[in-house]
Amino acid sequence: MVGRFDTDFENAWCPGCGNFGILNAVKKALEATGKRKHEVVLVSGIGQAAKLPHQVDVNVFNGLHGRALPAAAAIKMANPGLTVIVTSGDGDIYGEGGNHFIHNVRRNVDIALFVHDNQVYGLTKGQPSPTSDAGWTGSLQRSGVISGPFPPLAVALALGCGFVARGYAADPEFTADLMLQAIRFPGFALVDILTPCVTFNKKNTYDWYGKMAYKLPPDHDVTDREKALTLALEWEERIPLGVLYRKEKPTFEQLHPQISGPPLFERETPEEAVRTLLRRRQAVPG
Amino acid sequence: MVGRFDTDFENAWCPGCGNFGILNAVKKALEATGKRKHEVVLVSGIGQAAKLPHQVDVNVFNGLHGRALPAAAAIKMANPGLTVIVTSGDGDIYGEGGNHFIHNVRRNVDIALFVHDNQVYGLTKGQPSPTSDAGWTGSLQRSGVISGPFPPLAVALALGCGFVARGYAADPEFTADLMLQAIRFPGFALVDILTPCVTFNKKNTYDWYGKMAYKLPPDHDVTDREKALTLALEWEERIPLGVLYRKEKPTFEQLHPQISGPPLFERETPEEAVRTLLRRRQAVPG
Amino acid sequence: MGIDVNVRVAGGAGQGVHTVSNLIMRMVVGAGYHFHVTQDYMSRIRGGRNAQGIRIGSEPVRAGREEADILLALNPDLLPHYLPGVGEGGFALADVPSADPPLFPAPLKEMAVQAGSPILANVAGTGVIAWVLGIPLETADAVFKAEFKGDFFEKNHTALRLGADWAKEYLPEKIRERFRLPARVHSRPIILSGNEALALGALAGGCKFAAGYPMTPGTGILSVLANDGPSVGLVFEQAEDEIAALTMAIGAAYTGARAIVATSGGGFALMVEALSLAGMMETPVVIAVAMRPGPATGMPTRTEQGDLEFVLSAGHGEFPRLVLAPGSPEEAFDLAQRAMDLAEEFQVPALLLTDQYLADTIVDIDPEVLDVHPVRRHIVRGDSVPRSREGKYLRHAYTESGISPMAVPGEPGITVVVDSDEHTEDGHLTEDHATRTRMVEKRLRKGAMLAKRVVPPLVAGPPNGDLLLIGFGSTKEVIEETRQILAREGRTVATVHLRQVMPFPAEEVSGIVPRYGTALTVENNALGQLARLIRTECGVRIDGTISRYDGLPFTPAKLAEDVRRKGW
C-alpha cells in the first residue's frame, strides 16, 4: 500500500530499529489530520531519528544538530497556517538542543515535538545521551554513565508544558493517536517516544521496554499536574505510556500582538509607513 | 570593618541593588567555611551579578556570558581540593546558559550555584530574563512577556538536584546560612536568590518580594521531593524561602574512576606509560 | 569653515548625560544647525565615567572632535579626567564651590532644588549651555511637553531657565560672544543613530521577522526592530540565546519572511554554525554585527574593528556571503535595505558590519534625502513555481546563475525540502560525490554573480598623489575629515571608503592603490586586517596601517597627527 505521505527516499535505518514504528505512526497521524502535504512542515536536527522527515512527503526542514526547535517555532510564528511538527532524537533535543527545549516549552508556540528516545546517540555510534540510564556503558563512557538521566516529561511539566505524553515505537497505533492529539493540541505538545536502538543500546531493548512500559488507565486524570509529575518520574520499576498531562492555555501566537494577520511573507512594506517611521524621529517636536 | 575576603575593587552596582546583600552573604558564608582565600574559586559569567567575584578576595574565573557552570565543573574535576562556587545572574545561568544548568544538575559535581535572580537582564538594561513574570514589560518586550517563567527550583528538582534552596538578598544572614549549607553539601547545590533590581525591575521590588516571600517552617521535611516540587512551583500567591529539598547521593567526583588522586596538574606523564600505550597497538598479537 | 563647536557632557551613569545631549541636539537643530554625537560610556548602570560629545556645525557634521570647547561635568569628580580635554579658548562647568577659568563653578544642584527636584541639575546645566550658544529654549520646552506631564514639565522648564539666567549673570560675556550661534532658519531634520538607521533600513527593506539576544552595542538595533517593527508588520522575539536567534531567523526565512538578527562579536561567535547552515540551505538572512573590542567580553561598550577577518571567514565549509560595512547612519539605512534585497535575491546570508562607534553615533538628517526603495520580492508563487518533469519542485535546481527559484512551504501542490546535509536538487540529503561537486559549484557561482553587484568604494580627493588612506565601515567620515585637514596643509591625499568587503571590490581597489606614493589603511584594530585583506584580494601591497585599539574611535585631528608623526 502506498500511503499519501510515502516517499521513495532510501531508508538507512538498521532493520528492526524502533524508528520504523515511529515513522509509521507519524504517517498514520498525518493521515488522520486530513492535512495535505503542503500544509505540513516536518522539522528535525541531526541523528538517525532526525532523518525521519526525508521519509515523509511534506515540507521538510532538516537543520543542524540540536537546533530543530528554534527553527520550528519561527516557522510557525512566520506562517501560523502551517502544521509544524518536530521529529528528532533524544540527543538532538535534550542534549545539544537542551536550551531550546526548555525555552520553547515556555514559549508555547503551537508545535508538536516527537522525540525518538532511544537513550543513545545512534548516528555517532553509541555514546550515551542525556536519557541514558545511569551506569549504562556507552562508547565514550566505558566505566558507565555517571550523570543522572534527564527526565523529559518531568522537566516539561515543571516548565508548564500543556501537553505531555509518552509513546512507544513498538505500538504505532497507540503512538499515532498520541501524535494526533499532540498535533491538535493548541500549544507546545511533547510526545517522548521510547524506541529501541537495536544496534547500540543493548540495555533498553524491546524486551526491556516491553516489560517496563504500561499504559495509563483510562481514568487517569490528565489535568492533575502533581500526579503527572509523579508519573513522569516513574522509571526504575515501570514506565507509564499515554497522555500524562493536558491543559490548554493561550498560545504564543495568540498572545503575540503581531502574529495574527497574513503570514509574514505576504505582508507589504508601504513606502509611506517607512517614511512615517523616519519622520517620527523628528528632531524638533511639533 | 575589613573582612577577610574584602577587596578594594570598585563596585559598580546601583545604590540599593540587591546584589549588595548577596555579596554580604557570600562573604559571611565564606567566613563560616573557615576556608582560606587560595582554597576558594568563585566562577561567574557576564552580567551585573556576575561581577560579584571581583569583590571577593579569592580565586576568580569570570568567564563568558552563560558559561560559568561548565568552567566551574571542570575546575572542580581537575582539582577537587578547591571549593568551587558559581555566583551569577538569572539570565546568565537560566537563559544563555540553560543547557549547562540542566546538564550540570545531572552531572552532580560538588559545586554550589548562587543565582542572583532579579528576573531581568540588568547589565544590558532591562530586557526580560527567563524568570521574568509573564506580562511584565521589559525593554525588548513592550507588549509584555509572553513565555511562561522558568521555575528554577522545580526544574532542578525534576532533574534530581540534591540541594535546592531559595534565598533573599534583603536577608543576608538567612541567605548566608543557605549558602553555607550549599557549599557544605556534597554535590551540586542550588541557591536561587530573590534580588531586586532597583533600576530596571519595577515589579519585583523589595516591597513585592517582602510581601510574597515567607520562610519555610522548621518542620518542613527537606527529604520530601514531591512536597518540594509543589513548593517550588508556588509563586503567584507566595514564595517560599529556605531549603526546599536536601538529599545526598554520590557526587560525580566520587563516581568518576579517574578523579581521586592528585589534582590533574600535578600528575606526571611517564614516558614508559606512553610507550606502553603505543605498544598496546601492536599489529601482530602476542 | 563655518561654525564648529564641540560640547562635551560628562557624568556618571544615571546622572542624565543623555538627557543633556538630547536636549542640546534638539535645540541646536531648532536653531538651524547640525550636530554629530559621539557616545562614550562604561559597562555599568550607575556611576563611572560616561560622556557624550555633541559637535555642532553650520554644515552637516559627521565626525567627532577630541578636544571640547564646552565641558559640562555633571559629576565634579570626573574633572581630573575631562578637564585636560578642554581645548584652547574653551571652558568648563561643574558644581564646585569655586574655581579658576577655564572652569566655572555653576551651582547646578542649587538651581535644580530651586526648580523643584534635585535630579534636574543636568537640565540646569543644559540651560547654561543654551545661553552660551544663544539658542532658543523653546525647543527644549517642546521636548519636555512631549515627555512629561504637569508638574514635572514645569520643573524642567524652570530648571532650564534658571541655568540660562545664571549663565547670563555669572559667565563672562566674551564666552557667549565666542560661542553664540548666529540665527538661522531651521529645516525639519530627524535624529538618527547608526543603530536606528540600520534597523529602519532593514524595515524599509521589507524585514518582517527579527530575533535577538541583547548584546551591547547591537541591542539598539533590536530595540528599534521591536518597537518600530510592528507598524510594518514585523514580528520580534527575544531568543534564549544567539544560536536560537539566528536559527529562528533562518526558520522564518524558510517560510519566505525577510529576517534579521543583530548582535556583537561574541554573540556572532555563537551564530557561526547557523551562518553555515544558511549558506548550505541557501536561506536569505541578514546579520548585523556591531563590533566592540575583544577578545571575549573585552570592553563591552567601546569600539573596535577587530572582527573583520572573523566575519569574512566565519562558518565551516565554503559558501558565498555578502558583507557590507556602512560608514554613516545614512549608509546604514541604505545598505541595510540592500542587504535585505540581495540576501533574498541571491539566497545567501548578508552581514552588516558596524561597530559601537557607528552604532552610537547620532546625527541630524533630512529624512527626505534617505532613499526608500520599493521592496522587490524574489519568491516564486503559484504558476511561476517551476516543476520538474515529475511535477516536483526543486528547491536547489541547478541554474546557470546558481540561484534556484525559491518557493516557500504552504504552496499548494508542492513541498519545499531543505537540508543541512549536502543534497540533491530536490533538497534531500545525498552522499553522491558528483552531486556534491555540482552543488558546491552551484553555490559558488552565486558568489561570482554577487561579485558583479559589488557596491563600489567611495573615492575622494585627487586621482593620484602622494597619500591614500583606505578604510572600511565606521571610519568613513573621520578619514574624510582627516583628508580635508591634510589637504589644507597642502598634501595631495585621497581616500577610499569601502562600503562592501565581501565580495571584495578587488578591481576598483587594485586600480586605485598604485596611483599614490603611499597607501595606508586606517583601522580600529591592532593587526591591520584590512591591509591583509587588500593584499589577499588585490595582490597589491599596502605600505602601512594606522591602528587604534584602545577602545575609542579615531578623531580627525588625531588621525592627521598620526599620519604626520609617522612621516607618511
Add this chain to the structure above:
Amino acid sequence: MGIDVNVRVAGGAGQGVHTVSNLIMRMVVGAGYHFHVTQDYMSRIRGGRNAQGIRIGSEPVRAGREEADILLALNPDLLPHYLPGVGEGGFALADVPSADPPLFPAPLKEMAVQAGSPILANVAGTGVIAWVLGIPLETADAVFKAEFKGDFFEKNHTALRLGADWAKEYLPEKIRERFRLPARVHSRPIILSGNEALALGALAGGCKFAAGYPMTPGTGILSVLANDGPSVGLVFEQAEDEIAALTMAIGAAYTGARAIVATSGGGFALMVEALSLAGMMETPVVIAVAMRPGPATGMPTRTEQGDLEFVLSAGHGEFPRLVLAPGSPEEAFDLAQRAMDLAEEFQVPALLLTDQYLADTIVDIDPEVLDVHPVRRHIVRGDSVPRSREGKYLRHAYTESGISPMAVPGEPGITVVVDSDEHTEDGHLTEDHATRTRMVEKRLRKGAMLAKRVVPPLVAGPPNGDLLLIGFGSTKEVIEETRQILAREGRTVATVHLRQVMPFPAEEVSGIVPRYGTALTVENNALGQLARLIRTECGVRIDGTISRYDGLPFTPAKLAEDVRRKGW
C-alpha cells in the same frame, strides 16, 4: 618500486568491512610488509556503501591508490559501483552465482554457514585474499584468539581456512603468482590511525583533561582519550554540547591541567566564542578540528580541507593562536605533543587541523621511531611565583615576551584572577584605555614570539625547477608520491608541505616559491584557501590551485593526472 598491491573491501555498513581490513592489515604486517588504509564510509549504521582500501607495500606506504588490484565486494549489489575501479590485471570477488573475470564468484555465505555462522562471510573472504597474497593465516588466528573465546574463535578460524581452501581450488594460480608477497621477516610495528596518533600524542604531551561531544570524524580522538587516557591519569567527560566541552577544557586548564577537545568543523563553530575566551584569559588549551565537507552538516563522513580560513580567524577580537596541520599519523603524534607544550608555554589556544582522510588513515609504524618528548611544565609554584610589591600575584603581568608566569588556584598565599573582560595585570576587569592598549600589545607580542618557533615546512625535490606543489596537512603523502610520479616522468618538481599554518612560515615559503616556474597549491577545497593565505602572508602570487571538493581525498595518480591535464 617494490611490492604495491591495493586491496579494496566494500560492503554495507554492518557487513564487517572493517574486520576484513583489520585482519588483512595484521596478516600483511605479520608477513613483513607495510600498508596504508583509506576509509570511505557513509553516514549510516547499516547498509549503504562503505569501502576500505588496503594498499600493501614492501616499503612503508603512506597514500592510497584509486584503482584496486583486488576487490572483495561483501555485498554484490555494490559491484556496479566498485567493479569499474578494479585496475588492469586486477580481479574481484563477490558472492554471485557465476561471473566472468575479472570477477570471480566466491560462495562466501556458504563457507560461512559451513564454518558455523552466516555472518562470517567476510572472514571467508579474508581467507581468499590471504591465499592470493600468500600470507600466513596464523596472525589472524592470534587476533581471533585475543578477541573471541571458545566456539566463536573456532568458527572464525574455520571460515578463514575455508576461504583459503576455496581460493586454492578455484582461483587461477596466475592470480596468486601475480600477487604473492615473497616471504620476509617481520618487525613489530604498531597500527595507528591519524586520530589515534593525535590522541596518543596529546597524552604523550601531558594532557590530563579532555572533554568532547561526539562528532565525526573527531569522535575517534575522543574515544582514544577516553579509553587510553586513564592509564596516564587523564579525566575525560562527555559534555552536553561543544560550547561546554571547550569551556570545560578552559576551566581545567585554569587549574593547570593540560586539556584538549576534539571535534569537526560544525562543532568547532560552536566553540568559537570560547576560543576567544582562551585568547583573552591566556589559557592554554588544545583544540583538534578534524574537517569534513561543509557547509553545515555537509557530508559527515567524508573529507575536505574547507575550514582553513575559518580556523585561522575564528573568534572575535585579536589574539595569537597556534595552528598545526599534521600530514600523517607520525606527524599527528609529534605535533599533538608540540601543541600541548607550546599552548602552555605561550598560554595560547593551539589548534590541530586534520580532516577525515587523515583521521581515518591507518598505517603501520615502528613505535620506537616515534619521539616521546619529556613533558616540560611551564607553571610556577611555591617560591617561584612572582609577587608584586604589594605581595599580589599578577596573572597577566607585563613582560617583554608577553608571557606572564602562570600560577594556578590553590597556591597558598595568592589568588589567581582571570576575566573575559579586558583586565589589569592582576586579572580584574578594567575599562582603562591605556591598560587596554598595553594588554593588546602584550598578547600580540606572544604571537610574535610564537612565530619564531614556527615548525618549518618540509621541502622535497630539487632546489629549483619548473613546478612546485604546495599543500598543508593531510595531503602531504599524496603530494609526495605525486612528486615522485612526475619526477619519474622527467619533470623537475618540488613540494612544500606545511605542518604549521599559523603563525605562518612566511619567510621560508616566500623564499621557496619564486624558485620554481609554476607554483601550485593542492587543496581539498574549492576556494583555494591556502593560495589566498600564501598571498596574504608572503605577498607572493600562486599560479593556480588543484582543487578537489567532492568529499574524497586526492590520490597520487589522479593528482599527477590533474597536473598534466591542466598543462602545468
